[in-house]
Amino acid sequence: xxxxxxxxxxxxxxxxxxxxxxxxxxxxxxxxxxxxxxxxxxxxxxxxxxxxxxxxxxxxxxxxxxxxxxxxxxxxxxxxxxxxxxxxxxxxxxxxxxxxxxxxxxxxxxxxxxxxxxxxxxxxxxxxxxxxxxxxxxxxxxxxxxxxxxxxxxxxxxxxxxxxxxxxxxxxxx
Numbered sequence: 001x002x003x004x005x006x007x008x009x010x011x012x013x014x015x016x017x018x019x020x021x022x023x024x025x026x027x028x029x030x031x032x033x034x035x036x037x038x039x040x041x042x043x044x045x046x047x048x049x050x051x052x053x054x055x056x057x058x059x060x061x062x063x064x065x066x067x068x069x070x071x072x073x074x075x076x077x078x079x080x081x082x083x084x085x086x087x088x089x090x091x092x093x094x095x096x097x098x099x100x101x102x103x104x105x106x107x108x109x110x111x112x113x114x115x116x117x118x119x120x121x122x123x124x125x126x127x128x129x130x131x132x133x134x135x136x137x138x139x140x141x142x143x144x145x146x147x148x149x150x151x152x153x154x155x156x157x158x159x160x161x162x163x164x165x166x167x168x169x170x171x172x173x174x
Contacts, residue, residue: 003027003048003170006035008062010054011123013116013158014083018052020160021081024167025050036065040072048077048170054116055084058096067101070109077170078109083116085151088162110169117156 003025007018015029022029025048032051035042043049051066060082070078080100086093093113101111120128131151138148 002046003050004043004046005029005050005052006032006066007052008032008054009052009083010061010127011119013119013156014052014054016158017081017083017114017116017163018050021050021052021163021166024163025170025172032062032065043069043073046076048079049073050079050081050166050170052081052083052114055082055086055093055096055113058092058099060096060100063100067105067109070105074108079112079166079169080109081112081114081166083114083158085116085118085155086113086147087157088113088115110166112166112169114162114166115157115159117158118151118154119156120154 004027005018005022007014007029009015018029051063053061053063063080066080082097084093097111097113101109135148135152138144
């Protein structure tokens with residue numbers, strides 16, 4: 001299996017997962033900016049192509065690039081993963097992933113959520129302010145207080161174990 005893992009990362013969590021996944025698949029991880037304008041020939045030698053982006057307001061950042069190309073790659077194993085600050089199994093993330101692909105795309109693209117974290121030191125100033133305000137708002141409501149506390153500071157919950165469903169889907173584990 002020759003695999004290509006394409007990613008975009010704001011604070012490093014998605015890049016980390018892309019590197020781990022490429023390592024597990026024996027492939028390469030590349031930043032989307034390095035391949036977004038590449039010809040189809042650049043992708044022809046791969047039988048597996050994965051896209052990883054970070055979660056932002058219920059969307060996978062820059063996933064539309066991958067999804068636009070995916071129909072021409074139906075002969076390959078395809079997957080998308082999203083990294084965010086929500087815990088594994090978070091219902092809001094499940095809902096967002098369910099909406100990320102249309103009915104046809106779900107037939108040939110696997111989609112996964114990988115818990116990452118929050119790194120305020122690497123966020124751009126505008127994003128940092130928005131996240132701090134969002135966390136403060138969440139902390140005011142009893143039902144979201146715990147999550148608001150969690151995202152009000154930097155943390156890292158990324159772990160290779162979260163790659164297991166992706167690897168299984170791609171046929172790289174038993």
